[in-house]
Amino acid sequence: MGLFSRTRPTPLDGVDLVLADLDGVVYAGDGAIPHAVENLTRAAAGRPLAYITNNASRRDSVVARHLTELGLPTRPDEVVTSPQAAVRLLRDRVPAGATILVVGGDGLEFELLKAGFVVTRSATDAPAAVVQGFAPEVGWAQLAEAAYALAVPEDEGGIPWIATNTDWTIPQARGIAPGNGTLVSAVHTAVGRLATVAGKPERPIFDEAVARFGAQRPLFIGDRLDTDIAGAQAAGIDSAVVLTGIDRPKHILAAPTVSRPTFILGDLRELHEPYPETTYKGDVTTVGGASVAVDGPDVRIVSEGDRPIDLVRAGAAAIWRTGRAIYGFRVPERLYADPFHRR
Numbered sequence: 001m002g003l004f005s006r007t008r009p010t011p012l013d014g015v016d017l018v019l020a021d022l023d024g025v026v027y028a029g030d031g032a033i034p035h036a037v038e039n040l041t042r043a044a045a046g047r048p049l050a051y052i053t054n055n056a057s058r059r060d061s062v063v064a065r066h067l068t069e070l071g072l073p074t075r076p077d078e079v080v081t082s083p084q085a086a087v088r089l090l091r092d093r094v095p096a097g098a099t100i101l102v103v104g105g106d107g108l109e110f111e112l113l114k115a116g117f118v119v120t121r122s123a124t125d126a127p128a129a130v131v132q133g134f135a136p137e138v139g140w141a142q143l144a145e146a147a148y149a150l151a152v153p154e155d156e157g158g159i160p161w162i163a164t165n166t167d168w169t170i171p172q173a174r175g176i177a178p179g180n181g182t183l184v185s186a187v188h189t190a191v192g193r194l195a196t197v198a199g200k201p202e203r204p205i206f207d208e209a210v211a212r213f214g215a216q217r218p219l220f221i222g223d224r225l226d227t228d229i230a231g232a233q234a235a236g237i238d239s240a241v242v243l244t245g246i247d248r249p250k251h252i253l254a255a256p257t258v259s260r261p262t263f264i265l266g267d268l269r270e271l272h273e274p275y276p277e278t279t280y281k282g283d284v285t286t287v288g289g290a291s292v293a294v295d296g297p298d299v300r301i302v303s304e305g306d307r308p309i310d311l312v313r314a315g316a317a318a319i320w321r322t323g324r325a326i327y328g329f330r331v332p333e334r335l336y337a338d339p340f341h342r343r
């Protein structure tokens with residue numbers, strides 16, 4: 001295996017644009033995640049590197065400054081935000097220069113003004129659309145304006161409603177707080193309409209990133225299967241999940257078809273390492289030194305190997321290959337042991 005493995009491609013081979021999620025991939029709270037800065041820097045030596053964020057409250061230039069301070073020199077146009085994806089959707093739905101009702105903060109208002117739209121905070125100004133994104137100052141008064149503006153269903157001549165993202169939660173220094181999804185949900189409950197979503201896991205934010213860089217073979221790196229990996233897959237982009245953020249090995253093993261990554265990484269050093277081949281022999285699935293067998297409802301470790309990440313890769317491939325849901329299996333705890341770094 002030794003000699004052969006050196007000839008295997010790395011996850012970056014042939015990739016012409018690296019797109020990275022931020023929280024759980026680049027940083028956690030205030031600090032950079034171990035190995036992230038040096039290995040993203042190395043990845044950027046061969047191709048453009050850009051960042052995708054659902055957070056609608058910060059401008060691209062603010063995110064770029066934060067990344068630069070962490071040691072990743074970044075220009076504002078290397079940051080793709082959900083307000084930018086919302087503008088992309090808006091351009092298809094309303095005339096240039098239209099008046100837009102904004103529910104949100106500076107990051108969202110800034111992008112709408114930059115795109116030539118007129119911003120209002122009142123439903124009485126006859127807005128052509130409502131765009132809603134998270135900001136800490138969003139409260140009942142703003143949500144009520146959205147509800148007034150969205151009273152008529154879209155198929156009865158009502159105006160479009162675009163949400164930057166529908167993340168249920170937003171991590172804060174003091175804990176987990178309600179995210180934009182809960183605020184969108186409040187308006188939804190009041191008006192009985194559904195918003196069109198611009199950010200992950202929907203396509204527009206990925207389309208915006210790929211179009212901006214004219215990429216043919218992008219790779220997206222994220223820490224969440226349900227937003228990052230599902231979104232990349234929906235957009236037809238190869239993806240790597242990295243175990244430095246939210247999702248853990250047990251989530252990888254249980255991933256439904258729509259959110260299975262191309263690559264599974266313990267941390268970002270593995271971007272530059274040959275990615276081992278997955279081989280199948282009878283009921284046994286092997287990755288590197290790790291082998292896992294599936295016998296009816298039993299998942300069995302045949303060989304643990306010496307690299308925990310290869311055991312996760314082999315276990316995932318073995319379970320995914322069956323086409324059966326995780327609930328039907330007895331999985332040994334060793335298979336989802338979690339020696340990987342997380343926040």
Ligand SMILES: [Mg+2]
Nearest residue numbers: 021023024223
């Ligand atoms: Mg993340």
